[in-house]
Amino acid sequence: MWARARALPPVFGLARRLVAGSAMAEGSSAARPARRPKDVPRHVWARERRRSAGAGLAGPNTVYVQVVAAGSRDAGAAVYVFSEFNRYLFNCGEGTQRAMQEHKLKISHLDSIFLSRVAWANVGGLPGMILTLKAMGLQRCVFLGPPKLQNYLKAIRLFPGPLKRMDLAVQLHTEPEYKDETMTVYQVPLTGKPLAAESMLPQSPGASTQCGNSPKVGIGPGSPRAAQQSLEEGKEKESPKKTDDEQKCASRHSDLVMAFLCKIHPKKGKFLAAKAQEMGLPVGTPAILPIITALKNGESITFEGRELFPEELCTPADPGPVFIVLECPHEGFVDAICENETFQRYQEGLPGNQVALVIHMTPESVLRDSRYQQWLERFGPGTQHLVLNENSSAVHNPRSYKIQTQLNLIHPEIFPLLTTYQSKEEEAVCSVPIVRGECLLKYHFRPQQEWQRDAVTVCDHDAFVGEALDLPDFQTRVKECKESLSALPGNVGAYPEIVFLGTGSAIPMKIRNVSSTLVNTSSTRSLLLDCGEGTFGQLCRHYGEQVDQVLCNIVAVFVSHMHTDHHSGLLNILMERRRAFAALGQAFSPLFLVAPEQIMPWLHEYHNHCEEILGDIRMIPSQSLVKGCENIEPKAKWFVSSLLENYGLAEFQTCEVQHCKNAFACSMIHKSGWKVVYSGDTMPCMALVQMGR
Template identity: 35%
Template structure:
């Protein structure tokens, strides 16, 4: 994979870009080209606060450049704009009393603070020149304002009115060489055959000059496919009236597409204007819809393992929710309209092959079959019986009343790199029936939450009152943007007001989230959905308002005391000690390689 195409700067679209780039780097891809909105460059620059791309070159190619073309296909970028409804406010800062995320906190001359006490924000050691943005301005690279240093400090405003569609045309398939006819005419195998296959004249050893036309079938034109995103009703008119896409409809002068991929919400896709626009592609064009109706399911291997653990202790190991959309639960789509499914494949063959859907790789969960396989193992049934007796005896001898809360749910205990069976860090501490605390949230945390809770995930999201981020490493926070978005959606779905959520984080995270909010999209910050507290400020309070926010946090979560403690792992790493209003102690510890004192969380309940 060397080319990545973005339709817009939304976390739904770009949230996996950092992890994808790291993966490409780890497998030795030397360069990746990113096409789409110009702000992709700003996104990559912000990622460098906590990720490293020393071995891969990232080139951002904005939509106004010429088409991308290689040996496989040609891709045209089609910018589409809706009325601009985004707000362009100032930078996001923590609540009054905290310094701005970009404030210089290094020791000043005459300061009594020692260097070891100074919370200096360190930048990535990877040179920003590894990320290039190309434009039609040939003088850009030599302009002083575009030097690496100035590029890093450049601030542009987000543009939520822009989406990019893509028109893609495969290169023609070369015609087949008619070997039998050539042999009949005395053309024996040799280097001249290669020239004929290329469509060139060839001179045989006997001096004959052969024209390729009688011996090579005509080229087969490559099919066209189109990718369209229409994220809201404001975009329906600009999308359906776009003149460049209209060329590939029945009244246009270009070839009709084989398939159109729609990144379009179900409500927008049902709009009569959008449906009328779809019909203009003709009756033979396939339409694939990727939206909230897309069928999803758990990873087959993970679900099978969980099913086996469930028969040992169903309370500790509940069955994963099967979130696949059941047949008949959604209205049928018109002919040639297909809903996306996990691992559904569309084979885009050339015109001399049938275009077809392939559902052979779609995972199907069968818990009964998984358990049956476990019982087939030698000695499993006897071991299971012994284990259940041991558990029953342990519970029978425990006369102490076990409270329902706190409950600790591990969404991920891995480190650095997600795997199929062990996600990166994410821990939910349920303090009561209606309150919970999320400790870190690496990439994929919401997916883990959805697999665990299924249809109840909205209530779980709404109950999160505070998010605590231990440090800036990507495996501890790259999944939080999705959590923020889904929590806002969940509250709307449940008909509940948008209650502010406490966000406790180190200084570099505030800088990252502020940069994303300014250059990509609003994730709730503009609407006061968050009460932001810097980790370092929770031990020393400089004014009454900051102290008031902290006291409000303790009161809402039932803590008598909360203290953030720095640890030796990475700059601005912290653990926190919390004292609850009861007498039970719970310790949550996340072991990190190279950390002398692993970040930990102590609850005294």
């Protein structure tokens, strides 16, 4: 028997080869299909096979939109659209990639990323997202958005590493609509009117880029404008001409926002096989195929003298829901939205033009506007409205909250409980029902239109604590730990205080953010050592409503080297810091940036084509702080003296380390005697050892 059993596999293999050989000899079309190459992702392979099958295929069976980031100050607004054929992302602020990884939203399946405007709140997570897509084997991604999106993608290619080798295709609103297996997307350009910067900064940092004669926030000695002027002082023949400023302002397109009108492809009705069988039709035979095809296409057909109608044997066809993704940064865009003819066509209630959902990335001040409320009403009662803005208190990284809550049981001072930033702005009362965004909230378009909340993130403090207390010997070990700590000397000074905001590597992970460390040198002065993506979000979660004062306390940022995970959170710190000074009514002062001079081309590109930032920094090249360096410009020397004075330091020094080109470590010695050394990324390095002694 065992002999026969061992002989069966070769027999079956021989039989398979004989059948395959016979089929090939007869030219049969049933030849074995080609296998998926190992380097091609499964969903891409399936999509390409579907495309090669020809036109006329039905629309997707399952389509839903899911909130990735609900618009809170620490996370911005981003939504993910899923179908069995495609995946899409609308906006990608800092932390989007980390949230998607934590909640298992498959980044590798993204086909397209839509950006409503090139403000850092919307695009700050793109460098990390693109690096992740590249690491997952995706060679190409399509981006849709306003014209300056091209400039932004060109600018981030200045970063070292894989960003240079990724195929980043941009489809502007001037090109035909975007169309794939799931839906057709129409880009709707909206041109707004500028508002006074003072009224805009508290709700939407970076929402308006000042240029030319536009209003400024504080034009006194400590303002960003004054700082920009100070940057230009001492440079011969480099003062910018007015025409240059006008050209830069025009390239920024600060008054242009892109809305997206998305129309899901129609889905044919489902053939009712059981009913057809009851009527005596040849179900299960080749003769049924032309009958099914005709009926699903909406055509009647005669079979054996009997006329068959689609409504008899098919469920009703789904014409394809419509949804709109709309950002209205401030009241200056309300007229453009209300008067837009494309939107008006979808407010008339015509068949096929009924909007199922409007996603509003809109501050409360706009929601309160009577013009905007009247525009909402014109969609009718069948349209759902989802609002994503800073009034959301959603928790986007519950795993971090859980771990910190449990560690807090061991040492409450080292592991303080995380918090959420709560907006103080009162919620608008709308004339139509609205749904406030929550992380992972879903709205299904198919198979039926409905909200789904079963995946919404929650933080149950008591459950987190209970889980830890249930661990074997946990409470005993915690007691022993606290007893051993109480035996230590209690004369440790309050400063310097080190707050580790991110200790991960390369890309954000669900439980560890990328490199960033806050050094509090006193109660009123702080320094950031590296500033990876999500640094501001980490500050929000650590300090909550005190984050504005913490931002004002940060006088300098040290960037060790040009790898993206060490500096891609810098711009958000600059913008939120500017906003914090305005919110607290304090005089603005620019930030000292100690970094490799190679960071400046990136900052200039972003400043010239996206948003003004150079007025917020005073640049100190890391190369000029290496011990023994004599080639330091007078302006940089003055900046260094001011930096030392601000922090009460006796010395701030850098040295080159063994990592990538132009990678630096730093050390600082306080006048009171303490010393902090930060290595950045490095292999064992004698220069660092010498500086650290």
